[in-house]
Amino acid sequence: MKRMIAGLAAGGLLLLSACDSNAAAPIEAAASGTPATTAPATTTPPTTPPVEKRKVTTTRKIPYKTRKVDDPTLAAGKTRVRRKGATGIKKLTYEVTYTAGAETSRKLLGQKVTRPPVTRIIAVGTKRARSCDPNYSGACVPIASDVDCAGGSGNGPAYVQGPVRVTGSDIYDLDRDGDGIACDT
Incomplete structure (x- = not known):
């Protein structure tokens, strides 16, 4: 020692x-003040996990929109599909970074619509239900408590612009001269 x-x-x-x-x-x-030394520990240098970048392309659906339009030929409150909607498709290209086999980042490089969506069109009826008296033709004589010729001396509440042909009974007494044509003067 x-x-x-x-x-x-x-x-x-x-x-x-x-x-x-x-x-x-x-x-x-x-x-004694002299440092004691020991043998250095054997260490392996840290390994860097493998990093890989790949371009990945995916597709996504584009939902279609719905547009409503007035239709004067369709009864009020009724709807009809004029054109069916269709979803569109777009292609997305990403740069994906994988570290040790796991995805660590994703960057969008570009997108392109390959099939545009088709807007669905729904017709909404605006036509008022006409309630015309079946005893007259040529113009709509409304069904009301009283109908007079427009521009005449009657007090309404409803009016008709003539001439109007009487096809049944003249319940509103519009054909005063009895020739089968009402509101002709």
Whole structure:
């Protein structure tokens, strides 16, 4: 042991043999002010996980819109599909980065509409239900408590623009001269 301590004092390394059971040597080395050195630990350098970039193309549906239009030929409150809607399709191209096999980032490079959506068109009826008296033709004589010729001396509440042919009974007394044509003067 003295030989090892003497070597330490001369600037050598402190080495303890496996059969030396004296634990005071490292303490003596520390007391002498000379640092004790140990063998460096064997470490493997950190490995960088593999990074891979790929272009990935996906498709997405584009929902269609619905537009309502007035239809004067359709009864009020009724609806009819004039044109069915169809979803569109767009193609999206991404640059995807994979680190150690797992996706770590995604960047959109571009998009292109391959099939545009088709707008659905719904007709909404605006036609008022006509309630014309079946006793007259040529013009609509409304069904009301009283009907008079427009521009005449009657007080309504409803009026008809003539001439009007009487096809049944003249319930509103519009054909005053009895020739079968009402509101002709």
